[in-house]
Amino acid sequence: MKILFIFKSEKTPSSRVRGLDILPFLSESGLECESVFFPRAISAKLKLYSVLKSYDAVLLQKRLPSWLDFREIRKRSKRLIFDFDDAIFLKNAAPSSNLCDYESSTRMRKFKRVIEGVDEVVAANSFLAEAVKKIAPEKKVHIIPSPVSADKYEQKENYELSCPPVIGWIGTESTLRYLDMTADTFREIRKKKDFVLRIISDGEYSPAGIKVENIRWSLERQFCEIRKFDIGIMPLSPDPFSEGKSAYKLLQYLAAGVPSVCSPVGMNCDVAGNDEFALIAGSSAVFAEKILFLLENYEIRKRLGQKGRELIKERFDLPVVARQWEKILRRADARNPKG
DSSP states (O other): OEEEEEESOTTOHHHIIIIITTHHHHHHTTOEEEEEEOOOSHHHHHHHHHHGGGSSEEEEESOOOOHHHHHHHHHHOSSEEEEEOSOTTSOOOOSOSOGGGGOOHHHHHHHHHHHHHSSEEEESSHHHHHHHHHHOTTSEEEEOOOOBOGGGSOOOOOOSOOSSOEEEEEOOGGGGGGGGGGHHHHHHHHHHOOOEEEEEESSOOOOTTSOEEEEEOOTTHHHHHGGGOSEEEEOOOSSHHHHTOOOHHHHHHHHTTOOEEEOSOTHHHHHHTTTTSSEEOSSHHHHHHHHHHHHTOHHHHHHHHHHHHHHIIIIIBHHHHHHHHHHHHTOSOOOOOOO
16 A cells, blocks of 8 residues: 655654654555655645545645645545644634633634545544544544654653752743743742752743753653653643643653653543543642652652553554554545545
8 A cells, every 4th residue: 555644844743753753663564655744835736736646545644735735635635534633723822711712713614624525534632533523423533642652762760859859841832831830839849849840842941939951852862851850740721722732741751651740631631540640730739739749759659650651552652553553544445536
């Protein structure tokens, strides 16, 4: 089978996490996979559209094309699959209590066009899958999580605390805003324990009164730096856009065996379980309580770290997720092109 992956852009993390990292595993399984980033130039688009019929399936990832571009992709694709891992039908607004701040008629219109036009959809979590079903109840939707490559993460083995203890967070500059929610958390912890907040990001975070270490993110460096966290945190605001997130930060912490605390929002709940794999904190006060609890309990830190690592190997490791992709892509019910 020949499969073409059309990724949104080189700068989009999901192009790597849900695409480029998986392709080698699919190729080893016998699938003939090729990939391209969605072109901007008209000449490049026309060249791409001219070869779509030569593939058994085309996978469009996260991109919501214009009406004209989508028409050409749909018309020339034997089997068209759409994959996404964020609430791309909503605005990526700052945390807001007003749900109207997240609504976007333009994004929803494009999203609806794609969902109704493709043959199948792959969503990163149940919240996103439900959004598809609201638009097209009969549409075939597969839920495949964003994977992490467990073997690349240096596993935490020593659960004794650093001096001072390190509370860690990793993410893009655009998601630094979620740390503002934990400002009271850090102040409360500071009253009882010394600590350093270590940030791995392409941006910098410098809250007043908190000792912070900003480490510039790099693809390779993250694998060893996360292991140095004593506790990993993933705060999220309870809003529609955050509900669609794929818990990727949390998965990274668990892959490295780092005990973690997260907000009970979206997929975080599924990954954390009933405090079995990570601790859940529904407010700033509870975040402080759970972090202090971990700082004071060696055995709990060790248990969570080891259980989290086991969960990753079982459900979210790259080879495990790649097999789910292979199963979907090998389906023989490719449709004939429209038009």
